[in-house]
Amino acid sequence: MPSSEFTLGANSYGKSGIRLVRVGRESPRHELRDLTVHTALSGDLDATHYTGDNAGVLPTDTQKNTVYALARDGIGTVEAFAERLARHFVDRVPSIGAARVRVEEHAWDRIGEHSFARGDGGERRTTEVVYDGRAATTTSGVRDLLLLNTTDSAFSGFLVDEYTTLPETDDRILATAVTATWDYGTAKPDFDRAFAAARGALMEAFADTYSLSLQQTLYAVGERILKAIPEVAEVRLSMPNRHHYLFDLGRFGLDNPGAVFQAGDLPYGLIEGTVRREAA
Structure with missing residues (x-):
């Protein structure tokens, strides 16, 4: 006791x-x-x-x-x-x-x-x-969906202080491993159809968005998923920034016209957020 x-x-x-x-x-x-x-x-x-x-x-x-x-x-x-x-x-x-x-x-x-x-x-x-x-409530999603854009991604105009070393860029590789979840509540849609629609919307949004920040891409992805599955009220997203650094070939007497990159591991930026449907 x-x-x-x-x-x-x-x-x-x-x-x-x-x-x-x-x-x-x-x-x-x-x-x-x-x-x-x-x-x-x-x-x-x-x-x-x-x-x-x-x-x-x-x-x-x-x-x-x-x-x-x-x-x-x-x-x-x-x-x-x-x-x-x-x-x-x-x-x-x-x-x-x-x-x-x-x-x-x-x-x-x-x-x-x-x-x-x-x-x-x-x-x-x-x-x-x-x-x-x-009652049974259902939450579904996708985990570790690897996506990469070789261009149409920039990052500039950010806050700068005495510890900032990151250069601005108007063209970079954008790569991430998306984890997304959405709640059906007690609704019972055609789950296979809904998942296929959500996954397709996620990838289309990633490909279609000219990204000025990974946060902007996250919102675009969430918005597109909500449009694809009307039974869902919100989407939660986690999108780590899989950094790719342009490798310096100048020390070897070679130029690097945006062709050779070093894939980063740790540490990495982690962007997370929730996109909600406006209440009626």
Whole structure:
């Protein structure tokens, strides 16, 4: 039991990093789904914290096994699969009052009827479903979508003080790894269609925008996503600036007409923001 001095606050437990690959063999043209699933359960769990009584604890290993078992008959959209899992845990386990399930899908490119390839970009489609026994809310998005413009990007007119060394430029490489999320709430659109529309809008906005700052590009991306998926009220974006520095070839007696760059790693600029739809 809790002491008079301390008490338990918000808590959850679950299994993270459940790696699941499912092959659809219903036809000679196989389908491949590659997911990483994370579960988090909360509810009437005071006893296990205060006394070690585990009667209400569904083991995290059981949660892992449930992910594989429910994948047996198909995945569907990642949103639908996450909701199936969340409802399973809450509706079947009396001690569990809420479940949060996150799913990341790793993209593979088809190169044959049963052959696939994946690069090192790391792009993932993401979703998170929270179910409390009454309603399921869905947040979806994309993570680490690598984008790069070789021109049509500038950065000038910024604040200068005694520690500023960055030169202004009217032509630079703009590269980023976009992470974007948007909330559907309890709406149930065609999730695959909505994701494809949002991802396409994101890439089009990045390509179409003459960027005077990465912040300007972030806003343009968010605005375009909101236009593409009317069920969504806001988009949250994280866009690290993957710096590319023009390499000095002058010391070798060579010019560099904007052709050779050194790709930076750390540190990097990180631009984050939210773009909202105006309330009616």
